[in-house]
Amino acid sequence: MPYPKAKIYKQGGHFIAIPHTEQPHKERRKAVETENFVEDPPDETSATTVEIAPLPVEESKVRETGTNLQIELTESKTQAEMPKPKRGRTTTKRKLFDELYKTYYSEKKRTRRKLILQALLPYFRTADDAAIFVDKRLRQKQENFIARRIRMTRKASLTNFNYFVTFTYDNALHTEASFKKKLKKTLSNFAVRKGWRYIGVWERSPEKKRLHFHGMLYVP
Incomplete structure (x- = not known):
């Protein structure tokens, strides 16, 4: 290996030399990511903690029978619930993909891809666009894993x-x-x-x- 032309870099406490190669490349432009509103899942425990208020009284009829008073109450119809504001957060598609990937990491590859694709479909115009995005991100995850494994192997071989x-x-x-x-x-x-x-x-x-x-x- 021509040591004068080797690329030497440091990883932790080690110096590693890589042979010189000619791989010209242009500077990549970073794509501008648009933010999307992600709604939080409904809280299942909220239904048990909310106290139900008594229904308002529409009318009361009072009847006097001697010294006793009998009060009859008629319940009014339930009022329409006011629309509640949606709870959520603003994030990018890439960050949302990383969260879903971490959630379904233990699943098999096909199942993981299917679950992530279903969760991301509402944020794309077509299903093809969503599939292209998911496949690209999964491929990048695999390439990053291979790069980390190579780097780990090089460091381990020096000790x-x-x-x-x-x-x-x-x-x-x-x-x-x-x-x-x-x-x-x-x-x-x-x-x-x-x-x-x-x-x-x-x-x-x-x-x-x-x-x-x-x-x-x-x-x-």
């Missing part, structure tokens, strides 16, 4: 790991958020202070869905 570990937590001491924060901070401190190297992935167990961390460590 001779000597331990494979699995970290979990005790419910009496941590929550998911605190466990994740503490473990990341601890590994970062060991890497800076003692020269550790680590790489790993967060995972959930298939049955209990409990969060844990699988990793490989280099401990000098």
Whole structure:
């Protein structure tokens, strides 16, 4: 490899050299994204928390029978409900796609595409436009995943790991958020202070869905 022409860049604590290649390209223009109003799903618990007010009295008939009073109340018809303003937020189609992709990530590819396409159809003029947008974004997600995997493989190949570990937590001491924060901070401190190297992935167990961390460590 001609080292003087190699492209050298830094990833974390590593320097990586890439052979020089000729790939001329023009600067891409960023498309202006239009914002859309996304309505929030109805709150199912709101129906149980709202108290029903008593119906207004239309008329009362009072009859006197000796010393007793008998009052008969007739209920009026229910009034038409006033139209309520819609609750929602303003966002772009790309951000909405990312939210849906994260929601249906555990589904199979065909099912995931179908669910995302159904949710995005109201924001496009035709079904073909929606399908083109969804397919393009799914293809970009796949390309980004491949790029991250290549970058991870390059970094892992530069280190001779000597331990494979699995970290979990005790419910009496941590929550998911605190466990994740503490473990990341601890590994970062060991890497800076003692020269550790680590790489790993967060995972959930298939049955209990409990969060844990699988990793490989280099401990000098």
